[in-house]
Amino acid sequence: MSIQSRTAAVGAAEQARPARRRRQLSEGARAERRLGWLLCAPAVIVMIAVTAYPIAYAIYLSLERYNLELPNAVKFVGLSNYAAVLTSVYWWHALIVTLIITVVSVAIELVLGMLLALLMHRTIFGRNTVRTSALIPYGIVTVAAAYSWQFAWTPSTGYLSAAFGNATPLSHTGQAVGVIILAEVWKTTPFMALLLLAGLSLVPEDLQRAAKVDGATAWQRFTRITLPLMKPAILVALLFRTLDAFRIFDNIYILTKGGNGTGSVSILGYDNLFSALNLGIGSAISILIFICVAIIAVLFIMGFGAAAPGTDTGRR
């Protein structure tokens, strides 16, 4: 929501220009305006129908006691579904697991993604081979990759389990979370690397050379020149990946089904609908997850400062 108001604020400045023109709208300008709305309408209708309307409906459902097994007992109960979720151990446990997975995997991805981006940017030979192979984890279906990891860690089947003395990490909470993070990092590091690579190519080569002449070491050049100039690219990559990791579902569903206390908030929401068949509680969880995502987005947007995505979109 804040993103919208922020872009709207930027947009207001942008629109000051056309506003002056609007008073003397010619026939052509009016036709242009009509065409603009007409062309956007279908996309807007679909997006509202699939997101805004269901969210509004979820808010309404979350205020009701609504169990699919007891369709006649539907009743307005105010905020008590929220109270039930927020006082439940399951919610807080799932939230903590989700936050741990998000923070740890995004941190590892940032480091590995930066290394991979530098490798793709600087390597002397075989650049295309690296770039091509990096797209494989991105392209692979998450569920297929998750099965690969699951079988690899299945005792007496998997090479990884065998290599660690028939280890059974998926049946221990901490280790299972580790495997989930591993699967997530493997799948999404290339995406992070590609975003960072795009930022890296914006760092002027001259600046690097000048610093080298002045006697800066490779590390100094990286921390004093490359990183500051890449800050916008890094923040955008972090924002996208953090929100994406917070929504983690596929990997956990395949690897552990959320068992042994490894469920994320998304798994909790899913289970609540399909095991407990409780639309009221499920909707309250939906809204709470939505609020969490909004908070993460706001924190990032505050960190962006002038580099928020969308701020320069209107100008081009």
Added chain:
Amino acid sequence: MGRNDNRKKIGWGAANTIAVALTLIPVLWIVSLSFKTPTAIVDANPWPKQWTWSNYSGILQTSQFLRPLLNSMGIGVIATLIAVLLASMAAYAVARLEFPGKQVLIGMALLIAMFPAISLVTPMFSIERALGLFNTWPGLIIPYVAFGLPLGIYILSAFFREIPWELEKAAKMDGATPFQAFTRVIAPLAAPGMVTTAILVFLFCWNEFLFAISFTSTIGARTAPAALAFFSGSSQFTSPTGPIAAAAVVITIPIIIFVLFFQRRIVAGLTSGAVKG
């Protein structure tokens, strides 16, 4: 100097090799599993000693896999076509026309790109059941279009801005209406951007899992990744590991070839959508 260069070369070569190996090993492992016999599956060997096609022939004979494969293709293609069409129209308006509410559209697209899909599952499940969309192709196509649109609008509006204005003006001067200028002049020039968008939206649909298991209940509409999660093997007495591995390979290999073939477009699309967007 020469020795230093050589050492550098070896260092980069080693780093390259590690990076390539790490990306390939999990893929090779599932390929290896898919060629193992049921007895070999429990030997934990990284590579099959005896190769067998039986896992593949098993899954390619069951409608439990073939039907979802067809669903995946049909739903993916239809959702992609609709999303590219709608996103092209909106992106053209964003890039070329002056109209109030443009910033709202951009903000909305950004918001949806960040939207937690799970938040929609409960209300959409209820809505789809009420509208009779549950467990149908449109029941998945509609949300896929909505989630493909933000990506499409960003990528395409970036592409549309690069297209020379003068051509459109020239077409208008020759008597074309704005709509004709769009379909006859701009759309052909925008084709590369539309192909990029189509690839990325199709990949998203092909990969999507949460909606696919939430809004379907039978193989009538279930897509391949969702079917994989409900796989019980070709007969109820065999462990499903081999068949799951074979099915995973079947849905993955074409996509990997596809991704490698279009890699330039994909990289361009991902970075224009996220970094500049």
